[in-house]
Amino acid sequence: MSADRQRKVIYPALLLLGDACIAFAGLSLGYWLRYATPVGSIGLEVPDASFARYLPLLLLGTAFLVVAYAQLGLYEERLLLRKFQALNLVIKGTSFWLVAYLSLSLVLKFDPPISRWFVVIAYVLVLALMFAWRSLAYAFLARPSRAHELRQRVALLGWTEEARSLALELSSSPAHPLLIVGVIPLPDDPPRPPEIPALPAGPDLAATLRSAGIDVLIAARTDLPREQLRAVVDACERSFVDWKIIPSSFQILVSGLRLQTIGRVPVLGVDELAINRLFNRGLKRGLDLFGAGLGLLLSAPLILVLAALIRRESPGAPAFFAQERLGAGGRPFRMWKLRSMRPDAAASDHLAQSTARDDPRLLRIGAWMRRWNLDELPQFWNVLRGDMSLVGPRPERPLHAARLAGEIPHYLPRHLVKPGMTGWAQVNGLRGDTDLARRVQHDIYYIETWSLWLDLEILALTVPRWRAGAA
Numbered sequence: 001m002s003a004d005r006q007r008k009v010i011y012p013a014l015l016l017l018g019d020a021c022i023a024f025a026g027l028s029l030g031y032w033l034r035y036a037t038p039v040g041s042i043g044l045e046v047p048d049a050s051f052a053r054y055l056p057l058l059l060l061g062t063a064f065l066v067v068a069y070a071q072l073g074l075y076e077e078r079l080l081l082r083k084f085q086a087l088n089l090v091i092k093g094t095s096f097w098l099v100a101y102l103s104l105s106l107v108l109k110f111d112p113p114i115s116r117w118f119v120v121i122a123y124v125l126v127l128a129l130m131f132a133w134r135s136l137a138y139a140f141l142a143r144p145s146r147a148h149e150l151r152q153r154v155a156l157l158g159w160t161e162e163a164r165s166l167a168l169e170l171s172s173s174p175a176h177p178l179l180i181v182g183v184i185p186l187p188d189d190p191p192r193p194p195e196i197p198a199l200p201a202g203p204d205l206a207a208t209l210r211s212a213g214i215d216v217l218i219a220a221r222t223d224l225p226r227e228q229l230r231a232v233v234d235a236c237e238r239s240f241v242d243w244k245i246i247p248s249s250f251q252i253l254v255s256g257l258r259l260q261t262i263g264r265v266p267v268l269g270v271d272e273l274a275i276n277r278l279f280n281r282g283l284k285r286g287l288d289l290f291g292a293g294l295g296l297l298l299s300a301p302l303i304l305v306l307a308a309l310i311r312r313e314s315p316g317a318p319a320f321f322a323q324e325r326l327g328a329g330g331r332p333f334r335m336w337k338l339r340s341m342r343p344d345a346a347a348s349d350h351l352a353q354s355t356a357r358d359d360p361r362l363l364r365i366g367a368w369m370r371r372w373n374l375d376e377l378p379q380f381w382n383v384l385r386g387d388m389s390l391v392g393p394r395p396e397r398p399l400h401a402a403r404l405a406g407e408i409p410h411y412l413p414r415h416l417v418k419p420g421m422t423g424w425a426q427v428n429g430l431r432g433d434t435d436l437a438r439r440v441q442h443d444i445y446y447i448e449t450w451s452l453w454l455d456l457e458i459l460a461l462t463v464p465r466w467r468a469g470a471a
Contacts, residue, residue, distance in 0.1 A: 030122030158221030275450035292383035325395035340366025392420025
């Protein structure tokens with residue numbers, strides 16, 4: 001086994017051992033706070049909760065945590081350089097542990113009983129300690145010399161527009177676990193940038209892969225004769241190189257690709273999106289109802305004050321403004337806003353896709369509301385009605401959607417889900433008059449990779465980035 005390969009095996013093992021130690025430390029500190037400090041007086045007293053008697057519960061909790069992390073794939077080699085993805089899994093695994101441990105305390109009769117207050121305290125402490133420990137570990141692993149050893153060396157077979165996009169994506173992140181070291185050129189390839197070298201394309205592909213130290217071969221072109229493709233796969237097998245294909249036939253929703261069997265014939269296609277599964281739709285709707293109800297309750301006084309200021313600046317005109325937008329499945333609905341423009345502004349609204357900050361049609365209070373996105377507050381009502389979600393692609397007007405569908409590739413799939421008050425594009429700075437193609441890319445990414453955790457992350461990021469421009 002090579003030295004680099006040994007490191008790729010040893011580092012996950014060291015991370016697992018470190019996680020176990022940190023988890024036990026967090027649980028032990030939680031025990032101390034619960035039973036040896038005034039913090040513990042909040043919960044019910046547990047008789048005979050000496051540390052010696054509680055130790056088996058702490059060890060069981062540690063084992064549960066590590067198993068939860070491992071089940072989520074936290075110790076896979078591909079995450080050695082992916083700090084934020086790994087920390088996201090830490091949150092998921094620790095939250096699963098919280099629910100499981102509290103459930104066990106209700107179903108099973110432990111001796112001594114598990115203090116629920118202890119579980120909550122330990123949950124917070126384990127998360128805090130794991131974040132600190134993992135941040136230090138990734139700072140160590142991400143050093144340039146060490147990161148270079150841990151990255152998998154990638155060769156591209158052929159050069160296409162998709163290959164160029166992949167190269168740009170990998171080069172933009174020095175800590176990405178994949179490193180493109182060259183391209184094996186094919187006939188009729190378009191020109192490629194000089195910084196990506198050509199690897200020998202001789203008859204002995206296996207020798208080329210071994211001499212370049214390739215770990216992964218990614219085929220950017222599959223328009224090769226069947227026998228030639230079979231030879232490429234055979235060369236990868238003989239060189240112990242992973243073989244992957246850029247699915248150029250599927251330009252969108254590629255993370256949902258699944259291999260299915262129809263009879264005995266394997267068929268590659270897009271599986272049902274996680275965001276559209278019945279249980280997940282129920283989870284998302286529950287979050288929407290709770291968040292929209294709370295949002296309306298908290299924002300109602302501010303909405304009333306702003307409405308009064310709008311009526312004062314624009315007497316006789318309504319304070320609220322309804323505009324037709326496209327929802328899930330391309331169905332139109334009326335989206336509500338606080339009116340930020342003069343009453344006659346709608347006559348020229350079709351001329352621009354978004355409103356400029358210095359638009360002369362803006363009211364004084366309207367310009368201020370848009371700067372803080374306060375004109376969007378009535379959309380909590382749209383979320384309660386089910387027209388919108390708290391999180392999703394921003395809804396577009398039908399007249400602009402028809403035009404954009406012809407100008408921007410893969411624009412229409414963003415209407416597979418309900419539009420949102422905020423979204424992945426918005427928290428990444430793509431609001432208002434920004435690159436529409438990039439906004440669509442972020443919307444597609446959100447639809448493909450949806451999870452309840454991603455919704456919560458976007459909601460958490462929305463508050464500090466609330467002033468990033470009108471949506």
